[in-house]
Amino acid sequence: MSESTSAIYISMATVLLVWVTIAVYLMQVSSRLRSLKRDLNGGSPGNRPASGTADAAPDVATEPPSVTADQWTWMAWYAALWYGCIDTLRLLDRSRRAPKVVGRRRNIGYQEKFV
Amino acid sequence: MAQRLGSISRLLVGVWLAGVTIATFVIIPPYQGLGDAGRIVIVHVPTAWVAVIAFTVSAVYSALYLRRRRPDDDAKATAAAEGGLIFTLLATLTGMVFSEIAWGVFWNWDPRQVTILVLLLIYAALFALRSAIDDPERRRRMAAVYSLFAFVTMPFLMFVAPRMAESTLHPNCAFIKGSDCEGITLKIGHVGLLGDQKVQLLGLEQQGDTVVAQVKVSTPGLESEAVLLPGYDLTTRSYTDRPTFPGQRFTLALEAVDLERGEARINMEAPGSGLLENQRTLWVFLAANIGFTLLFIWMFLVRSQVLSLEVQIAQRKVALA
Numbered sequence: 001m002s003e004s005t006s007a008i009y010i011s012m013a014t015v016l017l018v019w020v021t022i023a024v025y026l027m028q029v030s031s032r033l034r035s036l037k038r039d040l041n042g043g044s045p046g047n048r049p050a051s052g053t054a055d056a057a058p059d060v061a062t063e064p065p066s067v068t069a070d071q072w073t074w075m076a077w078y079a080a081l082w083y084g085c086i087d088t089l090r091l092l093d094r095s096r097r098a099p100k101v102v103g104r105r106r107n108i109g110y111q112e113k114f115v
Numbered sequence: 116m117a118q119r120l121g122s123i124s125r126l127l128v129g130v131w132l133a134g135v136t137i138a139t140f141v142i143i144p145p146y147q148g149l150g151d152a153g154r155i156v157i158v159h160v161p162t163a164w165v166a167v168i169a170f171t172v173s174a175v176y177s178a179l180y181l182r183r184r185r186p187d188d189d190a191k192a193t194a195a196a197e198g199g200l201i202f203t204l205l206a207t208l209t210g211m212v213f214s215e216i217a218w219g220v221f222w223n224w225d226p227r228q229v230t231i232l233v234l235l236l237i238y239a240a241l242f243a244l245r246s247a248i249d250d251p252e253r254r255r256r257m258a259a260v261y262s263l264f265a266f267v268t269m270p271f272l273m274f275v276a277p278r279m280a281e282s283t284l285h286p287n288c289a290f291i292k293g294s295d296c297e298g299i300t301l302k303i304g305h306v307g308l309l310g311d312q313k314v315q316l317l318g319l320e321q322q323g324d325t326v327v328a329q330v331k332v333s334t335p336g337l338e339s340e341a342v343l344l345p346g347y348d349l350t351t352r353s354y355t356d357r358p359t360f361p362g363q364r365f366t367l368a369l370e371a372v373d374l375e376r377g378e379a380r381i382n383m384e385a386p387g388s389g390l391l392e393n394q395r396t397l398w399v400f401l402a403a404n405i406g407f408t409l410l411f412i413w414m415f416l417v418r419s420q421v422l423s424l425e426v427q428i429a430q431r432k433v434a435l436a
Contacts, residue, residue: 007151007152007216008140008151008154010152010212010216011140011151011152011154011155011212012140014155014158014208014209014212015136015139015154015155015158017205017208017209018158018162018205018209019132019136021201021204021205022201022205022410022414025201025414026413026414026417029414029417029418029421030417032421033417033420033421033424036421036424036425036428037424039428040424040427040428076126076129
C-alpha cells in the first residue's frame with residue numbers, strides 16, 4: 001500500500017472514529033431519554049406527574065410511544081451517513097482513474113509564496 | 116408539531132454532516148506536503164472549536180445556577196461540560212493521528228498537546244467531583260463553582276499558552292496564513308531553534324548562482340543529528356532545494372543569504388501551511404464547523420433533558436417516600 005493510499009485510509013478511519021463515538025453517545029443518551037419518559041409516564045396513576053411535566057409526552061394507553069418516530073429518524077440518519085461513506089469511496093475510485101488537476105495552481109501559489 | 120420539527124432538524128444535521136464527510140474526501144484537493152492526511156484537519160479543528168463553545172455554555176449555565184439555584188441550569192451546565200469533554204477527547208485523538216502522519220510520532224509532548232491534556236484532566240476532575248458528593252444541592256453548588264474556575268483556565272490553555280511557547284510543532288495559524296515560523300537569521304557557526312529542532316549554520320558555499328548552506332539539525336536530547344544542505348538561487352532570490360528534517364515532514368528552506376556578512380535566514384516549513392487558502396477547503400472547513408456546532412446543540416439538548424428528567428424522577432421519589 002502506497003503512502004498516500006495509507007494516509008487516506010487513516011484519514012477515513014479517523015473520521016469514522018469521530019462519527020462512531022458521537023453516534024454511540026447520542027444513541028445511549030436518546031435511549032436513556034426514552035426510558036426516562038416511559039418511567040415518568042408509564043407508572044401507576046398515582047405516580048403520574050403533574051400536568052406541567054407531562055404535557056409533551058403522549059399517553060401510553062391511547063397513543064403508541066414515540067419510539068417508532070425516533071427509530072425512523074435514526075435509520076434515516078444512518079442511511080445518509082452510510083450513503084455518504086459509500087459514495088465517497090465510489091467517487092474516490094472514479095477520481096483515481098481520471099485524475100483531475102484540481103487545486104494544483106493553488107498549491108503552486110503556496111510554494112511561490114515563500115520565494 | 117415540536118416533535119416533528121425536532122425529527123426534521125436531526126435529519127438535516129445528519130444530511131449536512133454526511134455532505135461534509137463526502138466533501139472532505141471528494142471536493143478537497145490533496146494538500147501539498149501532506150497529501151490526504153490534511154483531510155483530518157477538517158474534523159480536528161471543528162471538534163476543538165466545539166469544545167470551546169461547550170465549555171463556555173457550561174460556564175454560563177453554572178453562573179446561572181449560582182444565581183438562580185435552579186436544578187435545570189445545573190443539568191444544562193453538566194450536559195455542556197460532558198459534550199465539551201467528548202469533543203476535547205476527539206480533538207486530541209484526531210490531533211494525535213495527524214501528528215503521527217505529519218511528524219512521525221503520536222505524542223511528543225508538544226506544548227499544544229500538553230495544554231489540551233491538562234484541559235482534559237481539569238474537566239475530567241469536574242465529573243470526579245460530582246460523583247464524590249452525595250448531597251445533590253451541595254454537589255450542584257460545588258460543581259458550578261468548579262466549572263467557573265475550570266472555564267477561566269480554558270482560554271489560556273487553548274489559545275494563549277500554545278502561542279506563547281516558542282518551540283512548538285503545532286501549526287498554530289499556519290493553516291490560515293502560511294507557515295507560522297518567522298525563520299531565524301544565523302551567522303556561520305551560530306546555533307538557533309526552529310520549532311523544537313536545534314539548528315546550527317556550519318557554512319555557506321557559493322556554486323555559480325547558487326548558494327548551498329550546511330545546516331546541522333538535531334532533535335532535543337540529541338536523539339538524532341543530521342547535516343542538511345538547503346540551496347538558494349541568488350538570481351531568482353528563492354530556494355532551490357528544501358531538504359526534509361530526519362524522520363519528519365518538515366522542510367528546511369533558505370529564505371535569504373548574505374555572503375559578505377556570512378549569514379542566512381533559514382526557516383522551517385510545516386506541511387499544512389496555507390491549507391485554507393484553497394477556496395473549496397475553506398468552505399468545507401466552515402461547513403464542518405457549522406455541522407459540528409449543530410451536532411453539539413443536539414447532544415446538549417438531549418443530554419440536558421435526560422439530566423432534568425432524572426432530577427424530576429428523584430424529586431418525585433422523595434415526595435412519595
